[in-house]
Amino acid sequence: MEKRLYSQSGDHIESTDPVTVSRYRGFTRINHWVTALSLIVLLISGLALFHPSLYFLTGLFGGGQNTRWLHPLVGILLFVSFFILFVQLWRLNLPKPEDRTWVANIGDVVTGHEERLPELGKYNAGQKGVFWAMSVLIIVLIVSGVMVWEEYFPELVSLPVRRWAMLIHSLAAVLIILTFIAHVYAAVWTRGTLRAMTRGTVTGGWAWRHHRKWLRELAGRERGGPAE
Numbered sequence: 001m002e003k004r005l006y007s008q009s010g011d012h013i014e015s016t017d018p019v020t021v022s023r024y025r026g027f028t029r030i031n032h033w034v035t036a037l038s039l040i041v042l043l044i045s046g047l048a049l050f051h052p053s054l055y056f057l058t059g060l061f062g063g064g065q066n067t068r069w070l071h072p073l074v075g076i077l078l079f080v081s082f083f084i085l086f087v088q089l090w091r092l093n094l095p096k097p098e099d100r101t102w103v104a105n106i107g108d109v110v111t112g113h114e115e116r117l118p119e120l121g122k123y124n125a126g127q128k129g130v131f132w133a134m135s136v137l138i139i140v141l142i143v144s145g146v147m148v149w150e151e152y153f154p155e156l157v158s159l160p161v162r163r164w165a166m167l168i169h170s171l172a173a174v175l176i177i178l179t180f181i182a183h184v185y186a187a188v189w190t191r192g193t194l195r196a197m198t199r200g201t202v203t204g205g206w207a208w209r210h211h212r213k214w215l216r217e218l219a220g221r222e223r224g225g226p227a228e
Contacts, residue, residue, distance in 0.1 A: 011122075013218050019204030021215065023122075023196040031085050032197055038078040039180055045071040046173055072149050079142045086135060092122050093132065098213075099125035119213040130183045137176040144169035 014020045024032070045067050048057035058067040098118040102109070102125045108116045109126075123131070147157050147165035157165065187193045192206040207215040 011214075011218055013204075013215075014201075020201045021204055021207045021218065022201050023207075024200045026200065028085070028088060029197055029200055031081060031088070035078060035081045035085055038074050038081060039176070041074045042071065042078060043173075043177055043180070045074070050170065069151075072145060075142060075145050079138060082134065082138050089131065090135075093128045095125075095128065096121060099128065102126075114209060119216070120211050121217070122211055122214040124210070126186060130179055130186075133179045134176065137172050137179065140172040141169060141176065144172065 012022045014022065044057055045061060047054045048061075048064075048067055049055075049071065055064065058064045061067045061070055098120060101118050102120065105117055108114060109124075144165040146153060148162055148169060150162075187197075190210070192202055196202050204215070
């Protein structure tokens with residue numbers, strides 16, 4: 001029978017064979033997928049409204065009129081969902097001294113020689129970069145989106161300001177799409193990562209290879225003392 005060795009905020013080590021490590025609670029995983037799906041809907045609907053050549057994409061949402069009201073509402077959903085995720089994870093994404101070394105030796109990460117790098121906590125510098133980029137870009141998108149949402153805020157800003165807001169909104173959308181692609185690619189490329197957001201767990205070997213400091217902390221706290 002499985003025995004929980006350590007538990008705090010959903011992270012714990014299970015005495016299974018082989019050893020597994022719980023990385024995300026169910027609530028966090030659901031929160032993550034709501035954010036991801038909202039971003040995908042916004043990506044498609046935003047492209048459909050961006051240029052006439054992409055207008056055919058509105059067919060996925062039942063036409064142009066549906067797309068026009070759906071896009072801003074899903075934008076609000078994205079903001080709220082990511083805010084909840086932000087509250088849960090921002091402390092774990094604060095910069096650490098080892099992050100600078102990780103970035104300086106990114107070649108070892110790409111070539112699979114992570115044993116040459118310092119031990120890492122729950123997130124590496126790349127994951128932290130995606131987190132903070134998403135945080136900033138979502139704020140820019142929601143603020144600029146409200147400024148161009150004429151249906152509900154027709155007198156909020158002047159026409160010249162609205163035009164600048166639309167430009168900023170479009171540029172931020174391009175950047176968040178690129179960030180999202182990088183995030184998905186890294187998750188697929190690093191074998192075993194997707195399991196964390198589907199099952200909530202990773203193998204002990206995965207944790208030891210990619211986030212050894214985090215694993216040591218879990219084991220150390222279970223023993224009632226500081227991590228080694």
